[in-house]
Amino acid sequence: MPVKIGNVTQHRYDQSLAEAREAVEFKTRAQFRIGGLALVVEPLRPHGGSAGEAEELMTVSEALRRFADDIGPAYSTVKSYRWVSARWPDKRLRRQHRTVSHTVFRTLAAITDPDERARVLAEPPVDRWTPDAAKRVVDWAVDTPSSPQEKINRIHDLAADDDVAAAVATDLLRRPEVASRAMTDSTARHVVNRAQIDHAHQAGEIARQRTPAIENLAHSSEFVDLVGACSVFVASVGRVLPTLRGQPVQQGRTRHGRHERRPRAQHGGLDRDLRGDRQDDDGRGPVAAAARRVRCAGRCPRRSVPNRSASLSWRRGLPG
Known part of the structure; x- marks a missing residue:
C-alpha cells in the first residue's frame, strides 16, 4: 500500500510541492517588484532627509497610500514590500536564493549590516529557510514554539x-x-x-x-494568653519554692540578684498596665477580669505548701 501524505500519495505530493514552490517563487518576485515600484514612487531617505529644495506636494505616507489604493493591496503591505526591497536591492542575490520566500527576506531584513544579511541568507540553519528559522536567527517570537524556552516565552506573551x-x-x-x-x-x-x-x-x-465586635474578641484572646502565661509562671514558682526549703538563700543573693530583678520589673509593669486599663460600661473590662484571674492565680500556689505557717516563715528569708 503506497504511503499517503494527507489525502494524497507520495508521488502526487511531490508534484504539488513542485508546483507550489514555483508559485512561491513567482509571488516573491511579484512582491519584490511591487516594493521596487513603491521605491520609485517614494524612495527611502536617510533619517532627517528631505525631498530637496522644492516644496513637497505630498507626504511619504500620502503618496504610498494613494499608490496602494490604485494597485489594490493594503497600505501597510505596500509599505512593508518597499522596505524589504530597499534592504535587498541586489537582484542577482535574490535570483540566487529564488526558493526563499518573501517572508524570510522580510524577517532577515531586520539585520542591520548588509554583508551580515547576505552571509546569514547563504547559511540556512536547516535544509531550507522557514519563517520560524529566520525568526530564531533575529531573536523574534516564533509561530510554532518547539523548545521549552520558546514555549515559556509564548506563555509569557499570552x-x-x-x-x-x-x-x-x-x-x-x-x-x-x-x-x-x-x-x-x-x-x-x-x-x-x-x-x-x-x-x-x-x-x-x-x-x-x-463586625466591630471582632476587635473585642481579638483583645479578649490576647488577655486569655496573658492570663495563661501568668498562670504558668505562678505554677512554676509554686512548684520550685518548696524544694528550696532549708537551703541557705543568702549565699545566692548576689549571684542571682540580676535574675530576681527581671521578674520584679515585669510584675510591676504588668500591674500598672492592668490597673490603668479602661473600663466597660459595667466597670468590668476584659483587662479587669484578667487582673482578677491573675491575682487569684497568684494565691493558688499556697496549696502547694502543706504547712502555711512554715511556708510564710520560710519566705521571709527570701531576698526582698
Whole structure:
C-alpha cells in the first residue's frame, strides 16, 4: 500500500510541492517588484532627509497610500514590500536564493549590516529557510514554539495581562507536581507566603469593618494568653519554692540578684498596665477580669505548701 501524505500519495505530493514552490517563487518576485515600484514612487531617505529644495506636494505616507489604493493591496503591505526591497536591492542575490520566500527576506531584513544579511541568507540553519528559522536567527517570537524556552516565552506573551496570568497560575498550581516544583524556587515560595499573609490580613480588616465586635474578641484572646502565661509562671514558682526549703538563700543573693530583678520589673509593669486599663460600661473590662484571674492565680500556689505557717516563715528569708 503506497504511503499517503494527507489525502494524497507520495508521488502526487511531490508534484504539488513542485508546483507550489514555483508559485512561491513567482509571488516573491511579484512582491519584490511591487516594493521596487513603491521605491520609485517614494524612495527611502536617510533619517532627517528631505525631498530637496522644492516644496513637497505630498507626504511619504500620502503618496504610498494613494499608490496602494490604485494597485489594490493594503497600505501597510505596500509599505512593508518597499522596505524589504530597499534592504535587498541586489537582484542577482535574490535570483540566487529564488526558493526563499518573501517572508524570510522580510524577517532577515531586520539585520542591520548588509554583508551580515547576505552571509546569514547563504547559511540556512536547516535544509531550507522557514519563517520560524529566520525568526530564531533575529531573536523574534516564533509561530510554532518547539523548545521549552520558546514555549515559556509564548506563555509569557499570552499572559502579559495580570488577570490572565492569575487565572493561568491558579490552574497550574492545582497540579500537585507543578506546585511541588514551583515551591523549590525560594523567590516564588517567599512571594506565595507573602501573598497568603497579605490576603489573610485584608480579609481580617474587611471582617473587622463589617463586625466591630471582632476587635473585642481579638483583645479578649490576647488577655486569655496573658492570663495563661501568668498562670504558668505562678505554677512554676509554686512548684520550685518548696524544694528550696532549708537551703541557705543568702549565699545566692548576689549571684542571682540580676535574675530576681527581671521578674520584679515585669510584675510591676504588668500591674500598672492592668490597673490603668479602661473600663466597660459595667466597670468590668476584659483587662479587669484578667487582673482578677491573675491575682487569684497568684494565691493558688499556697496549696502547694502543706504547712502555711512554715511556708510564710520560710519566705521571709527570701531576698526582698
